[in-house]
Amino acid sequence: MTAYAVIMAGGSGERFWPVSRRNRPKQLLKLTHPDETLLEEAVNRIAPLIPRERVIIATGLSLLDAVREASLVPDESVLAEPAKRNTLGCLAWVAANLLAKHEGEESEVAMAVLTADHKIGEAPLFRDTVAVALETAQRTGGLVTIGIRPTRVETGYGYVEVGDIVRPEKPEAYRAACFREKPDFETATHYLESGKHLWNSGMFFWTLRGFLGEMSHANPEVFATIIRISKQLQAGDMNSATTSFESLPNESVDYALLEKATQVYTVAGEFPWDDVGAWDALERSMPVDTDANMVHGPALVVDSVGTIVYNDEPNVLVTAIGLEDLVVVVTRGAVMICPKSQAQRVKEILNKLPA
Known part of the structure; x- marks a missing residue:
């Protein structure tokens, strides 16, 4: 065969x-x-x-x-x-x-x-x-x-x-x-x-x-x-x-x-x-800290639980305090924040952006 x-x-x-x-x-x-x-x-x-x-x-x-x-x-x-x-x-x-x-x-x-x-x-x-x-x-x-x-x-x-x-x-x-x-x-x-x-x-x-x-x-x-x-x-x-x-x-x-x-x-x-269908999948496939936060890129996360911070900008420091079960994504041209429970809806944003 x-x-x-x-x-x-x-x-x-x-x-x-x-x-x-x-x-x-x-x-x-x-x-x-x-x-x-x-x-x-x-x-x-x-x-x-x-x-x-x-x-x-x-x-x-x-x-x-x-x-x-x-x-x-x-x-x-x-x-x-x-x-x-x-x-x-x-x-x-x-x-x-x-x-x-x-x-x-x-x-x-x-x-x-x-x-x-x-x-x-x-x-x-x-x-x-x-x-x-x-x-x-x-x-x-x-x-x-x-x-x-x-x-x-x-x-x-x-x-x-x-x-x-x-x-x-x-x-x-x-x-x-x-x-x-x-x-x-x-x-x-x-x-x-x-x-x-x-x-x-x-x-x-x-x-x-x-x-x-x-x-x-x-x-x-x-x-x-x-x-x-x-x-x-x-x-x-x-x-x-x-x-x-x-x-x-x-x-x-x-x-x-x-x-x-x-x-x-x-x-x-x-x-x-x-x-790997949406942002919330990353916490299951990438290392998390003792508070179940997943962090990528320059970031400082304080007193937060179950939060995903994905920073694609090496020259920008993202800081967060007191967050729970959120997704925070930072790029050069856009920032996106949503509850993890709404991660499947992110594509709806594209329908509302100018063509």
Whole structure:
């Protein structure tokens, strides 16, 4: 089996404004590691299992040059989607490119779909889990996710409800009974206590044959478009391939495929994992002081608890006193302050700023 790692890195990171900007979104920032961007972390984490020449970074046209300048993978391995079409479009475009290159080898080519905005610990255990997910995808011909064992009541993630076990050895693999949307607090508490619900990590694994086969049943029009794009790419007709791509619906791959597929499996991930989705994630992935404050950059924090101070200005000292559960972000051009409980709303600020 020839496995490709596909790292989705096309998002705009709006919830990390004002540090994250359109030309320098969060995946290109050193948010959870002092020396590596989120994208660097993602590539370096998987490279011991899947070599860099088979690591594909899927991004948008506006970020193509910036991602290539990072020199993490060969230039030809940075694929820019012709338009924004959510995760369905991203993975359809990558699949079409791989099919154009490996036509006739669909059962022997696999995709390990990862993202550039996860914080993952115990990298060797993570890679072992990925290897099991890829093996499960090849053995079953189905679609495989990694589900994370919940460690807290969490209302911000989707969940996977597990069914029959298909691999009893650790890491265990199960049939995925169903996918659950982000729950309320009471439901999330039940999920944590039940032991039958895992966090949906957004990592997917399949062979090209398995992906195309399930897509042909779940979404025949999308399947036909992928085949058409692959033929156009083989012929070197990028204009036609772009036009075909633009006809795809703007949907998530979860909605367009996984929730409708017949063979879906979940491998239980036991490694530390977090979705670096908003400012409040930093206190879970970066060191905090004895009062649970997370501080980055020049800052003096006095008599404060559970507060995140992120100062991106080396020549400015940020001081705070008596704060509790706040986020304070300072950059050269903007300052943002909000309660941690409102961190998911930061992107709303962008809608109110002058264009």
